[in-house]
Amino acid sequence: MNSTKTPKNLVKRTISGGKSDGIIFEKYQLGHILGRGSFAKVYYGRSLEDNSSVAIKVIEKPSNSDPDMEPRLIREVSAMRRLNNHPNILKLHEVMATKIKIYLVIELAKGGELFTKLLARGRLSESTCRKYFQQLVFTVHFCHQNGVVHRDLKPQNLLLDGYGNLKVSDFGLSALPEQIRGDGMLHTACGTPVYTAPEVVRRNGYDGAKADAWSCGVIFFVMLVGYLPFQDSNIPNLYKKIIRREINFPLWISTPARNIIYRLLDPNPRTRFGVEDLMGLSW
Structure with missing residues (x-):
């Protein structure tokens, strides 16, 4: 990787001993x-x-x-x-x-992580979730239009600015167009298991945009409910629940929100809602 050359004495002090006043x-x-x-x-x-x-x-x-x-x-x-x-x-x-x-x-995100806000409140109101979810969807759609698949969408990678607006961060696991093989698919399994689409771990190739859409669905559920839609400490058992789409919706989730989550958490990527499908919904 090409890196900037450092002229002599350009760095006046360095970080040492755990201190960061350099x-x-x-x-x-x-x-x-x-x-x-x-x-x-x-x-x-x-x-x-x-x-x-x-x-x-x-x-x-x-x-x-x-x-x-x-x-x-x-x-x-x-x-x-x-x-x-x-x-x-x-x-x-x-x-x-x-x-x-x-x-x-x-850029400094003065509002911190969305994950921290969720831990403090347990869950967010549907109106607040709707605001964040709309911002997330429009942002992910912009990423896909510009050839970037995030592949690690989760509340820890969603920050808030000083005005409470969402900021997507951490593109270290993202995929660029040159990583797509001749079959049009991505083949590297990555991400956080509880937020990762089931097809990603099968290693048979996956549509990165549809995998991001799955992660958006998990995030939406977590914001609304305060816990994950699929939970199990045993990873194989976790994915069995995912494949069977075992989702228990609390009664307070509205029908439009419930339908969106159900369509996003479709284990079949061919029939799963994509981000572009969400763009056409009035909700």
């Missing part, structure tokens, strides 16, 4: 940690040029950690650059690098 590239002041992942840490950052707030994702260079991270990082940056103009997708401002680290400077 100044990188004489452009950003690193603050407290916002989150940790398997391969990266996300810090609050402040621009030294205009005093604006940003988030800075700090990643160890693949050669120094996990060589499998390089394709994931390339996909994440490529996907975000393709999608940078959508209001409900976190904007990528800048990519910088030192000899050992890569810094992604991204």
